[in-house]
Amino acid sequence: MVEKGIGARVLRKEDQRFITGRGRYTDDINQHGQAHAVFLRSPHAHARIRGIDTSAAEAMPGVLAVLTGEDVKADGLGNLVCGWLVKSKDGSPMHMGPHPLLAQEKARYVGDRVAVIVAETLEQAHDAAEAVVVDYEELGPVVALERAHDAGSLVHDEIASNLAYDWELGDKAAVDAAFGRAAHVTRIDLVNNRLVPNAIEPRAAIGHYDPGMDHYTLHVTSQNPHVHRLVMSAFVGVAPEHKLRVVAPDVGGGFGSKIFIYGEECVVLWASKKVRGRPVKWTADRSEAFLSDAHGRDHISHAELALDQDGSFLAMRVNTKANLGAYMSTFSSCIPTYLYGTLLAGQYKTPAIYCDVQAYYTNTAPVDAYRGAGRPEASFLIETLVDQAAGELGMDPAELRRKNFVPKTAFPYQTPVALTYDTGDYEATLDEALRLVDWKGFAARKAESQRRGRLRGIGLSCYIEACGLAPSQVVGSLGAGVGLWESAKVRFSHTGKVQALTGTHSHGQGHETTFAQLVSEKLGIPYEDVEVIHGDTEKTPVGMGTYGSRSLAVGGEALAKACDKLVEKGKKIAAHLLEASEADIEFKDGNFTVAGTDRSKSMGEVVFTAYVPHNYPAGLEPGMEESAFFDPPNFTYPAGTYVCELEIDPATGTTEILRFVAVDDFGNVINPMIVEGQVHGGLAQGIGQALLEGAVYDESGQLLTGSYMDYTMPRADDVPSFEVVTAAGTASHANSLGVKGCGEAGAIGAPAAVINAITNAIGRRVEMPATPEKVWRALQNTQTPQAAE
Amino acid sequence: MYSFEYHRPGSVAEAAQLLTGNEDAKLLAGGMTYIPTLKQRLAQPSAVIDLGGIAELKGIKEEAGGLTIGAMTTHGEVASSAAVRQAIPALAALASNIGDAQVRNRGTIGGSISNNDPAADYPAALVALGATVRTSKRELAAEDFFTGMFETALEEDEILTAVHVPKPEKAAYSKFANPASRYAIVGVFVARTSAGVRVAVTGAGPAVFRATEMEQALAGNFSAAALDNVTVAADALNSDIHASAEYRAHLVKVMAKRAVEAAG
């Protein structure tokens, strides 16, 4: 048994550099001869660009280049693309408006890139940016999602309306029929508030063109460097793929926002060539990040649940309007469709579900994946709807859920919205959560709060998500432009040390640790002897990167497969050395043993032999290095129950979370410490969405929440200590490790638990973020809050 | 940031001299508002005169039945000062809750009140406590010092040097903080002094103001219940994405009651 293998709470390898200030993030890198880029951004939400006069700026001290959309066009660079083709109900493809690197003809949101200024110093670039004269003709902005369809103004003149697609999923006729025979229908209208991801490291990029080698290097804050390389070469055309190296060094959080290929990073690479090979660096400040990072969520939905007399779900019907922002970002189209509609069964055996989604362009920042991406929106909708149904029927919300759960015996379970759940035990996580929170004792606690003048509430959320993105054939049939396999290479050196290269990228998830544990276990070698390498297209095999809680379930499995190949090869070598038949060699705990004997060779001896093959099997290649690709047969389906208990101060409407219990089924777990940490972070983001966060644009399209002065980030005193249980999962069948993925669960499951608890406390549902004022207003409108329970 | 000249005078007189005849020069106290303003290129001073090197502007002294607090005294120093905690614990408590620990280590009382942010905490305290503001030229009542949103009675070449805060009989501050910035959405400072009861409100309006109806109600009966029948009009109050005027009006009363209760 290795000491720090699968299941051990191993401390993280990556921490040493971070706690001593020796991490290496993009902005920490400074290259010889480096110039600085500043982007001039549109101050208007929607404006025609009649002309740009760069002459004064170009004459400013230190200025190396001022480039605009015209230069982009002149150099024949392509547009940014959305890589997932979604079709409308009528079969027509989505309408994708052109998304140039620098605005051409029109600026479409406040913060849209209009020009780039490259100068010797950052301050000189800022000075020159002020001297660029842009002649704007302001146009009517499309801001409010609910009015985007008839805003009287087109975000993209090329498209007949602001509707990008009108998508549907499910059997509408069956759903309508089921509603026709329902004993009860619960209806809900809700908003899923727009969020700004806010990784604490702002985006940054350094582009460097080497004219001698005719080679490009981009250091960039990326969750998926190979995807950057692919899009930048195949679509933008800024550099050919074999001459472009993309390095994502230490990255300070992503949460989705660093998946996407943005204009800025393409521009610095192109600009480096324009300034004859000077490296060009750009680092966003936080204000820029607010304006230009892809935002998340932003749905308006109407949903209905049909139930029979005893509370069994008969059907669900959902209509959602989704905001895409001004342009379709890299994966934006699939978020409110295939990562949303397909999850609407939740943990329930609802026999018929129909969902349609209208996605609109607006003059706001692009909207794309943010932690959970589509699944939080689905989970929030289902879990508030179910809670409301329980209230209307006078049923215990836990029991209504239990009654409708997909039973443990029903797996694999085919939902009416395309997915097949492989494993799960929803009652187990529900029961554990209810036990931990003492669900039955709530009434007494509520009474105690009441004596102190406080309104206490408790709320449940039984979430499910589809992770481990994803089976390539499935996503391909749904419109994905790429395969979603993952790659690995595991390489021994002479001395028995291992380098494990992965196509995923770690930006907080601790892959350097988890993957080392996995490889250590698989190869029977010490954890300390494994070094995990990621984030550089010239080191690692082509990979698809990290998002959708896929790294372990897909990338980890690729590593496991590469390890299996090494063991198979090792058996051949050991058999030769031990003069035994390969079939008789058993591998265990780092030793190759002839079955039934004590004759064995250690992994180290076998590896040395592979590299010094003086006595070696005929015909076998030397070396111990294997690659593997893994394309999963199915998604994984993490699920769990979250319970939030809170108190409200009726005088101010302030909510204080007293307890938050999270019981998750992530299947098998490699490092419980890291998994719990992932849940903690997700919970804070989910609680943030429920109580604090919300991006607000005014009518003219100005972002009112453009800094931490106005956008409420969860702080340490906004959240409680969490009670997180991740044990006793049901192993996934989609990979040999039995793992499911844990990165997004917290953000997916938490919002509904919080909102349901508030509803429970005050007798009315409040839209997110449930700010004190909203809660206070709801209380003013509630005649008898106690009676509404 | 635009470029500027930097001066670090050693005395108020030297600072005043630098200020005179340099009309685009600006004084820098703790810099907690001004440096971010500079960073965002929202100000373009010709020179920045850093008051950080002037010893006479620092420190807390017991004086004339109250405390004199130098303009360059940090929030952290006010919060932890034994003298303040003993004489006016409400003021120490208020200071301990301004911004965050790092802001309190740099931000100063003089900088805060000269900026007169409508959501700053100190203006409420100084108005309610009937403090006197001292400058390089004169002394004036705090109430006359705060003239409007981000506006004070300070003249271009005038330097705030200290505030004198009389010791109250009872006082407390209650703040409902903006969840994002942690500035006051509504902050109410209630003080009972020999001169009567004063209630000053920050965050709610364009600048700090006295809630005179509350003062009258509390004059006869210094209890939270005395405020039950006082109504706060929303008309002149701020309304923004964080709180409507109506909600602010409501909070003024809630915070006032809590302050009265805390004052005991």
Place this chain on the structure above:
Amino acid sequence: MKVSMSVNGKQVSGEAEPRTLLVEFLRYELGLTGTHVGCDTSQCGACVVHVNGSSVKSCTMLAVQAEGAQVTTIEGMAQGDELHPLQAAFREHHGLQCGFCTPGMIMSAADLLKTNPSPSEHEVREWLEGNICRCTGYHNIVKAILAAADTMRGAARAAE
């Protein structure tokens, strides 16, 4: 203009314009890139360092204002290979994920423990108002700081 200060116990001097921020001086002039910049409104706390023993936001202070000061950054916390108890506790309790806010968190916490060696969980959470973390949900950061406080109290007792 020339600016001189003591950084992590070493006398240093370098060129800075009046408008150069302390964080810029540390990162670009001295190459001490452990101090980070995460916002432009002095709220995230990724840039917290100690100046003359107190924690400050180095993005909201001019380098010239630190003339002659004693500055400590995250790079100066460990004694050789021996981690500061806070650094050790952050690792031990998984108090960091992406690591970007970590230096500021540790520097801020160090100031807390100096003035309050036995903080309650509530006091730790309140103190961290000026430090934003997007990864950890603060759970393990708070745990790490409380654990470090324990360790440091133990060490202080042992030294008596």
